[in-house]
Amino acid sequence: MASAPVGVAVIGAGMVGRAHAAAYRNAATVYDLDAPAARLVAVADVHAPFATDAARRYGFARAETDWRAVIDAPDVDAVSVAVANGLHREITEAALAAGKHVLCEKPLAPSVADAQAMVDAAESAPGVVNAVGFTFRRSPAISAIRQQVTEGGLGPVRHLVGNYWCDYGVDPDRPMSWRYRGGPGSGVLADIGSHLTDLAEFFCGATAGVQGTTMATLVTDRPRPLGVAVGHAGGVRVSADRVPVENEDICTFTASYPGGAVGTFALSRVAYGHANTLKLDLFCENGTASFDLTRPAEFSIVDGGPAQPVNGVRTVPLGPWHPYLGGGLPMDFPTVGHGQNDLFVFQARAFLDQIAGLDRLPPCPDMAHGLHNLKVLEAVVAATDKPEPTRGGKPMQISDSV
Numbered sequence: 001m002a003s004a005p006v007g008v009a010v011i012g013a014g015m016v017g018r019a020h021a022a023a024y025r026n027a028a029t030v031y032d033l034d035a036p037a038a039r040l041v042a043v044a045d046v047h048a049p050f051a052t053d054a055a056r057r058y059g060f061a062r063a064e065t066d067w068r069a070v071i072d073a074p075d076v077d078a079v080s081v082a083v084a085n086g087l088h089r090e091i092t093e094a095a096l097a098a099g100k101h102v103l104c105e106k107p108l109a110p111s112v113a114d115a116q117a118m119v120d121a122a123e124s125a126p127g128v129v130n131a132v133g134f135t136f137r138r139s140p141a142i143s144a145i146r147q148q149v150t151e152g153g154l155g156p157v158r159h160l161v162g163n164y165w166c167d168y169g170v171d172p173d174r175p176m177s178w179r180y181r182g183g184p185g186s187g188v189l190a191d192i193g194s195h196l197t198d199l200a201e202f203f204c205g206a207t208a209g210v211q212g213t214t215m216a217t218l219v220t221d222r223p224r225p226l227g228v229a230v231g232h233a234g235g236v237r238v239s240a241d242r243v244p245v246e247n248e249d250i251c252t253f254t255a256s257y258p259g260g261a262v263g264t265f266a267l268s269r270v271a272y273g274h275a276n277t278l279k280l281d282l283f284c285e286n287g288t289a290s291f292d293l294t295r296p297a298e299f300s301i302v303d304g305g306p307a308q309p310v311n312g313v314r315t316v317p318l319g320p321w322h323p324y325l326g327g328g329l330p331m332d333f334p335t336v337g338h339g340q341n342d343l344f345v346f347q348a349r350a351f352l353d354q355i356a357g358l359d360r361l362p363p364c365p366d367m368a369h370g371l372h373n374l375k376v377l378e379a380v381v382a383a384t385d386k387p388e389p390t391r392g393g394k395p396m397q398i399s400d401s402v
């Protein structure tokens with residue numbers, strides 16, 4: 001018998017809020033039919049046209065301009081917090097206190113202190129599911145490679161090379177937005193480095209140390225927006241005056257993991273022509289595997305089989321025998337393809353399942369996991385190679401579980 005529907009609301013109808021809204025709409029269409037459906041109650045955005053557009057587009061009953069209306073609503077059981085990082089804490093704490101299940105976007109908060117307060121609030125809300133949105137853990141290809149690391153023939157990772165390159169900051173005349181405010185570490189590191197540091201731990205275990213961070217800001221000021229600058233802030237008219245950019249465009253560093261694995265990372269939001277390129281190369285004890293987000297429905301692998309003379313790197317198209325795909329897509333056979341939006345559907349389904357007490361998908365990482373990720377990001381900032389007293393770097397032990 002199907003579980004009772006869960007009343008859901010999405011707070012923030014910008015780039016990722018729309019992905020959450022669309023995902024709740026589709027969550028009951030994937031996997032088994034006995035899981036709870038989402039009852040699409042409300043979308044809240046301080047910018048009324050965004051709230052109205054998303055509510056109509058994705059079939060939510062109400063559009064709100066004040067997130068508190070969602071928190072106070074008795075017909076809302078669960079919320080996605082999909083606003084700028086600096087707003088996560090206040091909204092999440094209020095939602096948890098009101099007994100709502102919360103799926104908060106990554107990074108969990110702008111600082112370790114804020115994230116710790118959110119974890120404390122979650123611990124004071126027994127029976128309430130608290131989660132953070134590390135969606136790439138639900139990439140079928142990334143999960144398939146991980147299976148090969150943990151159960152298959154690749155064996156432990158010796159060297160992970162992680163690159164996340166975006167170009168949303170290339171144009172110096174794109175307007176100022178929340179993504180460019182907040183000081184060292186709150187730029188490309190928090191925005192997309194949070195994903196990559198989390199994925200590295202998905203493969204290698206808890207970060208043991210961070211070394212040799214370099215951060216650079218190449219576009220040092222941006223025009224003030226004349227309209228609402230959301231997402232990657234394209235398409236907004238700008239004024240003639242410019243305001244300083246407060247955080248980094250580029251961040252590179254290395255990290256070490258239990259067993260001696262090494263990670264090398266390059267993050268950029270000014271990588272010309274790369275809108276959203278996340279690449280992982282995993283050099284393991286018995287083989288090598290690679291993933292490229294620009295080709296999300298496949299991965300490459302080379303290992304001991306087949307025998308020579310036909311051994312070499314081979315591309316594996318994903319199919320229903322790989323994680324998440326069997327029943328996770330309307331057409332789930334190889335070459336049909338899937339993309340990043342689908343990961344939000346898998347995530348929404350896992351979140352709704354958790355609320356109903358079902359545990360068929362890997363559960364969403366909890367807020368303690370999000371706090372741990374913030375500690376890793378803090379260690380990356382502390383390992384900067386710039387000789388500034390407040391950022392002089394030393395490797396840091398991080399013992400939290402992942």
Ligand SMILES: NC(=O)c1ccc[n+]([C@@H]2O[C@H](COP(=O)([O-])OP(=O)(O)OC[C@H]3O[C@@H](n4cnc5c(N)ncnc54)[C@H](O)[C@@H]3O)[C@@H](O)[C@H]2O)c1
Binds near residue numbers: 065067082105106
């Ligand atoms: N998991 C992922 O893959 C992924 C992808 C993109 C963004 N994110 C994360 O999602 C969050 C949002 O990012 P985004 O790119 O969607 O931002 P965005 O700027 O596109 O959208 C934010 C929205 O919040 C609204 N807003 C601002 N103040 C508000 C308030 N007080 N109450 C309600 N709404 C308010 C804005 O009007 C805007 O529509 C960030 O934490 C980001 O790191 C995660």
